[in-house]
Amino acid sequence: MIRDRENALKDYFLDKLGYHLIVHRHFVKLEKIPASPEVWMGKLLANVRSVNIALRRVRVETACQLRQ
Incomplete structure (x- = not known):
């Protein structure tokens, strides 16, 4: 099923x-994958968090450009 x-x-x-x-x-x-990784969760999750932060910045910048 x-x-x-x-x-x-x-x-x-x-x-x-x-x-x-x-x-x-x-x-x-x-x-x-946790939204906010902790130190004890390891380096991989810290990298995931930095990628998510970078994606958020791109989305905000894109949204601001579309509004102009």
């Missing part, structure tokens, strides 16, 4: 809950 609706479920979980749906041959998994 999940495999039949995999694409719709992936979109739903990502848009509504912020979870990534991972469908494997042997299991199905929901994975969430």
Whole structure:
């Protein structure tokens, strides 16, 4: 049932809950990357946070340019 609706479920979980749906041959998994990573979570999540901050800046700059 999940495999039949995999694409719709992936979109739903990502848009509504912020979870990534991972469908494997042997299991199905929901994975969430925290919005604000902590030091104990490791370097990878810190990099994710810096990328998210950069994306927010681009969105704000783009929105400001569109308004002008």
